[in-house]
Amino acid sequence: EQGLRMKKLLVKAIVGLVYRNCITTPEDFTMVEFIIKHCGYEGPPNAQKYEISDLHDTCKSSLILMCNTVTSIRSQLRNLLLTALTVDEFTGSMATVSHCLTSLLQNNSDVIAGEPTEKELELKCSPDLVFVRCLTHIVDPDEQDRNKNLLVFLEEYSGDVHNNLKNSWTVEIQRLLKFVDKSESKEQWHGMLLDVLVSAIEQVNSNKWVEIIATLLSQQVLSKKQSP
Known part of the structure; x- marks a missing residue:
């Protein structure tokens, strides 16, 4: 339980960093990957189901919130989530990842000042x-x-x-x-x-x-x- 609570605290800390525009480099985005991964985290055999479920909900809501509100990293999030769809490690999180991607794609018409255009972004996936x-x-x-x-x-x-x-x-x-x-x-x-x-x-x-x-x-x- 202690480990699961720590993971929840980490998720909240990462979200805080995102909102303070501290997540900018590819290395930084490994922290967002942590949230993606834990949307489908199975946990140890002795973990309480409600604790696991609570962690899932925290990760899902955090990821959805970021995708809907943090416009400055929308393109990076889109690339990260598309890549996550193709990696076995994130298979358990596919429902949330695809939900977030749908939201990002639907909001893609909003042009963000200073954000690289799709053509400028390297197509990684x-x-x-x-x-x-x-x-x-x-x-x-x-x-x-x-x-x-x-x-x-x-x-x-x-x-x-x-x-x-x-x-x-x-x-x-x-x-x-x-x-x-x-x-x-x-x-x-x-x-x-x-x-x-x-x-x-x-x-x-x-x-x-x-x-x-x-x-x-x-x-x-x-x-x-x-x-x-």
Whole structure:
């Protein structure tokens, strides 16, 4: 319990630093990674469930608050969160990360004075990998919260994956969202996800893109099989 309370205090301290504009360098942002990681922290076996839940809530609310209010580091947060979606270490936090990213993408129209434009920022994260990671982590129909957040994020992010997907994915993903809370069987749910993938392949209409996605999917499936 002492360790969990210390983690909560650290989270609050990091948020304080963010609001005082003390988080600026890539090294500083490892502190924000600490918050991201602990959104899905499992804790030691002897930890009280309510303590773990309290830590999760603190991390989630802190991250959401930062994304909604700290405009000066919006681009850095977006890159950090996109990268987090592609890293196994942060898989447990995907629901919160995707929720925050949706918020950031929806507010992207606000131009922040002095903030680097997207073109000036180095693109550190492959949109194709983000897409594949999301797709392979909405396969469990029982993970309703994560599925919903990842789907809503993918709808916002579709144009980044490929321009041709923007309109078609709105329809496809809205259809999936209607079934998220309906406890579909795995077979039905997987069938609908496959439809999204097939639709994407048809819309993009590029053999090279299909090869990239197929390779990434294979890597993700292999990685999931090897994980404990």
